[in-house]
Amino acid sequence: MAAMTRTTAASNSASSFLDNYGVSVASVKEHGLSRRICLKSCFSGQKVSLWTEVVSVKEMPQKQKRNLYRISCAVTSPTEPSTNQAVVVPSSETTRTECFGVFCVTYDLKESERPKTWAKTVRIAVSGAAGSISNHLLFKLASGEVFGQDQPIALQLLGSERSRSALEGVAMELEDSLYPLLREVTIGIDPYEIFQNADWALLIGAKPRGPGMERADLLDINGQIFAEQGKALNAVASPNVKVIVVGNPCNTNALICLKNAPRIPSKNFHALTRLDENRAKCQLALKAGVFYDNVSNVTIWGNHSTTQVPDFLNAKIHGLPVNEVIADHKWLEEEFTSRVQKRGGALIQKWGRSSAASTAVSIVDAIKSLIIRTPEGDWFSSGVYAKGNLYGISEDLVFSLPCRSKGDGDYEIVGDLVIDDYLRKRIKKTEEELLAEKKCVAHLIGEGNGFCDLPEDTMLPGEQ
Numbered sequence: 001m002a003a004m005t006r007t008t009a010a011s012n013s014a015s016s017f018l019d020n021y022g023v024s025v026a027s028v029k030e031h032g033l034s035r036r037i038c039l040k041s042c043f044s045g046q047k048v049s050l051w052t053e054v055v056s057v058k059e060m061p062q063k064q065k066r067n068l069y070r071i072s073c074a075v076t077s078p079t080e081p082s083t084n085q086a087v088v089v090p091s092s093e094t095t096r097t098e099c100f101g102v103f104c105v106t107y108d109l110k111e112s113e114r115p116k117t118w119a120k121t122v123r124i125a126v127s128g129a130a131g132s133i134s135n136h137l138l139f140k141l142a143s144g145e146v147f148g149q150d151q152p153i154a155l156q157l158l159g160s161e162r163s164r165s166a167l168e169g170v171a172m173e174l175e176d177s178l179y180p181l182l183r184e185v186t187i188g189i190d191p192y193e194i195f196q197n198a199d200w201a202l203l204i205g206a207k208p209r210g211p212g213m214e215r216a217d218l219l220d221i222n223g224q225i226f227a228e229q230g231k232a233l234n235a236v237a238s239p240n241v242k243v244i245v246v247g248n249p250c251n252t253n254a255l256i257c258l259k260n261a262p263r264i265p266s267k268n269f270h271a272l273t274r275l276d277e278n279r280a281k282c283q284l285a286l287k288a289g290v291f292y293d294n295v296s297n298v299t300i301w302g303n304h305s306t307t308q309v310p311d312f313l314n315a316k317i318h319g320l321p322v323n324e325v326i327a328d329h330k331w332l333e334e335e336f337t338s339r340v341q342k343r344g345g346a347l348i349q350k351w352g353r354s355s356a357a358s359t360a361v362s363i364v365d366a367i368k369s370l371i372i373r374t375p376e377g378d379w380f381s382s383g384v385y386a387k388g389n390l391y392g393i394s395e396d397l398v399f400s401l402p403c404r405s406k407g408d409g410d411y412e413i414v415g416d417l418v419i420d421d422y423l424r425k426r427i428k429k430t431e432e433e434l435l436a437e438k439k440c441v442a443h444l445i446g447e448g449n450g451f452c453d454l455p456e457d458t459m460l461p462g463e464q
């Protein structure tokens with residue numbers, strides 16, 4: 001067995017790198033960043049005659065925007081099987097982002113498993129991948145439940161320095177699950193590496209609000225994380241990446257992220273308010289005594305905080321206005337909102353931990369809302385860049401609004417909801433809170449010095 005170690009930086013293609021080794025490429029099959037390369041020739045200077053072999057090539061992301069290829073090949077001679085192997089690996093400083101375990105093995109699609117609909121691998125970057133929400137979400141993604149049963153996916157998992165070992169544990173569980181659609185798993189702690197070519201970025205990782213921590217402190221600590229991750233997305237993700245920010249305070253984190261990623265359309269950034277929408281639907285269904293799939297057209301307006309406005313005015317049950325079905329208008333006006341806002345807190349009291357599973361489900365719902373056409377006449381809520389909204393809401397905010405999608409990953413803001421005085425007053429309040437949050441993080445969005453004067457220290461849903 002001949003083993004060699006060599007690192008090279010090349011600004012050109014993988015095949016010209018192979019040329020450096022005197023190897024000629026017979027054919028290349030692409031699977032996202034991974035390529036299977038069949039060779040015809042031999043390594044120059046190795047005096048090894050090759051007959052057929054497979055080389056896996058991985059682009060090693062570099063902040064310096066150089067391409068670095070890791071190449072490993074197992075070479076078998078017809079006369080001396082398994083005696084000739086050559087491995088080219090990067091030097092240790094380039095191995096921080098690793099394909100994990102079984103996912104490093106090259107794969108080939110067998111003809112029999114190549115249905116006509118087999119699609120290009122979707123690359124999904126997930127931050128906070130070792131956390132509670134991800135622990136539910138990753139397995140839904142890998143199972144095909146989200147993107148479909150003929151859609152191979154790659155999971156690119158970002159953790160923090162502290163969660164490095166846990167991240168390996170997550171990847172081991174994914175290995176043991178033998179998901180046929182899960183083609184690649186990479187783990188790491190550098191967003192510039194993990195976000196490479198991501199089609200989706202699910203930004204969950206954030207610092208939790210500790211005891212006695214002001215909302216302003218949380219904004220600053222987590223804001224810095226999202227400024228960095230925005231820059232990393234800008235540098236290395238797919239230019240049309242769809243970003244869903246979950247880590248709190250998610251609206252302002254999403255705003256910070258998009259401001260730091262000018263290459264990516266602002267429209268592509270979302271703050272997750274889908275859990276609030278789902279909770280609102282559940283409360284309306286409970287009150288009306290109907291199953292929740294009969295509730296539609298529910299909007300969450302504004303911030304994912306206790307100033308959020310769950311809208312019963314425009315919501316429907318069995319296609320009828322909610323206030324025609326629920327006669328108890330006092331309940332709608334006085335109790336419904338706080339029930340939605342306090343649902344997370346009530347759950348913590350019962351179970352002693354926050355809602356991870358239902359949050360993961362709501363992330364799945366949020367993705368599906370963008371890749372599946374919205375049913376006629378309905379809409380969904382998402383924290384989106386408010387540019388072009390017809391409700392007079394400040395446009396330079398990430399604000400939860402009613403949206404509709406054709407299922408192509410894009411969406412439009414629905415512009416014809418009725419806003420009465422009750423809603424207008426509350427929407428104003430959540431808007432004021434978001435404007436104040438924006439001032440706090442001015443230093444992170446290129447708008448001078450941050451100055452924090454929040455109207456009140458509101459909580460995140462579930463904190464109280």
Ligand SMILES: NC(=O)c1ccc[n+]([C@@H]2O[C@H](COP(=O)([O-])OP(=O)(O)OC[C@H]3O[C@@H](n4cnc5c(N)ncnc54)[C@H](O)[C@@H]3O)[C@@H](O)[C@H]2O)c1
Nearest residue numbers: 128130131132133159160163205206246247248272275359
């Ligand atoms: N928008 C919503 O509807 C909603 C709902 C529930 C929770 N959340 C928020 O989601 C976030 C995560 O919740 P969780 O229950 O999974 O928390 P968790 O503490 O279980 O997991 C968070 C993980 O993120 C990691 N992390 C921290 N900083 C990171 C960074 N800079 N890069 C990558 N990873 C990092 C941590 O090490 C940890 O493993 C919290 O901010 C929470 O408030 C939002």
